[in-house]
Amino acid sequence: MTKQVREVAVEVLLQIEKNQAYSNLLLNQTVNRTKLERRDIGLLTELVYGTIQRRDMLDFFLTPFVKKGLHTLEDWVRILLRLSVYQLAYLDRVPDRAVVHEAVNIAKKRGHKGISGMVNGVLRSIQREGLPTFETITDPIERLAIETSHPLWLVKRWVEQYGFEETTLICQSSLIPPSVTVRVNRIKATPEEVIEKLAHEDITARKGELSEDAIVIESGNVFETAVFKDGFVTVQDESSMLVGRALGALSGMSVLDACAAPGGKSTHIAEQMDNMGRLFSVDLHEHKVKLIVEQANRLGLSMIETKVSDSRKLDTIFEKETFDRILIDAPCSGFGVIRRKPDIKWAKREKDIDAIKRIQQEILTAVAPYLKKGGTLVYSTCTVDKDENEETVREFLTKHHDFVHDDTLQERLPEKVVASSRYQSGMVTILPHDFQSDGFFIAGFKKK
Known part of the structure; x- marks a missing residue:
């Protein structure tokens, strides 16, 4: 065979x-x-x-x-x-x-x-x-690129942004196969209860390192279990789980997830809201919006209302200042998830980043008016590129004087993330080697 x-x-x-x-x-x-x-x-x-x-x-x-x-x-x-x-x-x-x-x-x-x-x-x-042997390659950046199999332009870019040592760790960590992590549906059970249920189905699991909602699967196929089919868990990386928490949505609020497919973060937000309130999940592609509906149904979440739309053109759907919370999990280069999707590093070109950045700015600018005064907006990406992350935040705040960094973000993130040197007021980068999770960026804004 x-x-x-x-x-x-x-x-x-x-x-x-x-x-x-x-x-x-x-x-x-x-x-x-x-x-x-x-x-x-x-x-x-x-x-x-x-x-x-x-x-x-x-x-x-x-x-x-x-x-x-x-x-x-x-x-x-x-x-x-x-x-x-x-x-x-x-x-x-x-x-x-x-x-x-x-x-x-x-x-x-x-x-x-x-x-x-x-x-x-x-x-x-x-x-x-x-x-x-790699010793024959005399230039250290070129050697690192070949030894860890990353495009030379990307390694050079990371060295400029993070320095050589940190870049070495980023490159090495993206060759390590990722763990399978699942998020517990808090409406249905606690992590301890789910670990016990999985044990009855011959799945070995332990609590996660980073997110309070995470379980790491150590052996067995979780997707074939009744626990999965009955909506007790959702597949999601631990870094990604921090985004829903960072939003701080509460029961009864009105919330927008502006780039929502395939629905991991939307369903997490709905779970935290105890399935009470209004949550609109918007995505550009109809087939992807169907995935959100499927997820919500499996998890028993009835509050999610899906819309097929470009987030830059929401004026036909919503009134301005409608939402207490808005999440923009923006389209990005995806360089934080290379260990899960290795083809990303070969498919992208350096010039693509400028185009992606432009789309990120357009979405932020278009969606911002739908947030109520005093509301919270979270911007996140699954990349570690500083142009798409810190630079995009800086540019947005420069042009939108009614928004400021949300310094309360740290209250909704794990202590070990806030304690890291990468946390700055209202935003944090998680590199893949920090906690053996995906590379991610999370920023919080308050509307004055």
């Missing part, structure tokens, strides 16, 4: 590279379509994510062994070689000879005798001579 897994992995990686398909969505579709056994799903996931995550590093390993250069190879051949070297370098449980044998068979199937011979020759040479 594992033979098929590697062929499927080549197919998936090829689609991601050619069509800029999202790895997580494509993997789910592929798993549903191919009906792989469970142990094979685990291997497929590891092969696909691992190969994307370490792409440039694998190319560095391969380069000395491909005579005419990697760029001369057909896409599928290059991907097959990367996949094979990833297994040779990082997967102890697969014998080297099996990796080579499998690669040669796939090459025979997809290509001609010359290609399978070349694949065999390259992989056997690597087995014989060993992998090249």
Whole structure:
């Protein structure tokens, strides 16, 4: 069966590279379509994510062994070689000879005798001579980029923003596979009760490190449990859980979640409001708004009202100064979640950040008038880029004199976050290595 897994992995990686398909969505579709056994799903996931995550590093390993250069190879051949070297370098449980044998068979199937011979020759040479060392790269920033497999422009940008040591930690941490974390639906149970319920379904779990609502799954598939199906938990990273808390929405309030899909933060806010009050969840895409409805239904939350709309054009839906609380979980580069979505780092270009920043400003400016005087607005992103975060906040406050930093934000964040050197008045950055969670930015504003 594992033979098929590697062929499927080549197919998936090829689609991601050619069509800029999202790895997580494509993997789910592929798993549903191919009906792989469970142990094979685990291997497929590891092969696909691992190969994307370490792409440039694998190319560095391969380069000395491909005579005419990697760029001369057909896409599928290059991907097959990367996949094979990833297994040779990082997967102890697969014998080297099996990796080579499998690669040669796939090459025979997809290509001609010359290609399978070349694949065999390259992989056997690597087995014989060993992998090249990073010590040959003299420039430290370039070495860091290749050693941790990040685009050079991104590493340079982070070094400018955070310094070399911090950037090294950011890069290294995005190669560590993320934990599966779930948020407890407080309307239905406490974290302790949910951990006990999961234990009855053979799932080992413990309380989270950062969020009071978090449970970390240590073993077992939580998605197949009655606990999940009956709406006791929602999948969400611990950093992301802090956003709903930061908003401080209370029962009976009127709340807007302006960029709401797929609904993780909306449902969290509704849980904190005890499902009482008005919560409007707005998103641009109809298919994504359906995901919010599905989540709300599974969790038993009836207060969420969804709207399909561009948040920059809400004047046909709402009156000005309608809401006590507004959340803008803005579109962003996503550089805080590279360990979950490794293709992000290869899909984005530096020039994209300016375009994203412009959209962030437009949304903030368009949505701000809908907040009541004295109300709270929270702006959050899942990126660690300072231009999209601190700089966007600074620009917004410069242009909107009726808004100020919300210094009470610290009362709604965990002590360990506020105690970190990254907390400044009314805003905080969480880097992926701080708490082994996603990279995130949260800022709070008050309307005078």
